[in-house]
Amino acid sequence: MVNGIGGGGGMAREAIAAALRAQQQTAAGIAPGGNGQQGINATGGLGLTDGVSGVKGTEGPNFAEKLSKGLAEVNQQVNASDKLPEQMLNGDVNNFHDVAIQLKQSDLSFRFALQVRNKLIDSYREVMRMSV
């Protein structure tokens, strides 16, 4: 009986490992370009090696600049949807979907900015918690 349970556990472990392997394979398949690492490099998204150069401090002002530029864009989106009620009252809005799309766009870009901010605060906290 105990052996039976143990055997089952072993099978479950193997099943989990197999599922993990399958998941990694699918992830590699989804990445454009076919096989894993190459595909991810092709998108230029991860930039694993580039991230290290940030330690030198050369990326500092550049990142802040990019961040403020991105925030300005998000702000622009949110402002555009702030003007919508006024535009609707003036009769400047021709389509219902224009309103809905603008609202959704500003909502999504704001949430995107919020996630970036959350990550930044998190990493700041992590650094502050570090014992010197």
Added chain:
Amino acid sequence: MSGLDKLFAGMRSTSTGLSAERVRMDVIAENIANARTTKTAQGGPYRRQLVKFEPMVQKAANGQMLTVGLKRAEVVQDFATPFDQVFDETHPHRDDNNMVAMPNVSATREMADLVSAMRAYEANLAAQENFTRMAERALQMAR
């Protein structure tokens, strides 16, 4: 094109599609409303209107031409279908032979067009909703 604009490229494409289908529905509504108009400002009966779509093409940074939605929906008149000649001896716009030229609008055809416009509009909406859902799910991953 700025960063956020690029992010919402799909959304803008469907937005132009929605607007175009909306124009199409407006034109069909006009056709149905004027199905029995026998005299217009140009003289003669009302002529059925059609919508012509054109893609919006933009030049990318690498010189490639990209389609980024619909440019505009142009309204043109239907000269291919002839006017209906109907006998009516009491109609104020009848000719010497008591014949009246009725608009070349066929109710059946307009209704079929209306259904297709409606479905196309819904398809664009579905694409829009899926884009939103995709973005939301991707943002959830960051939590």
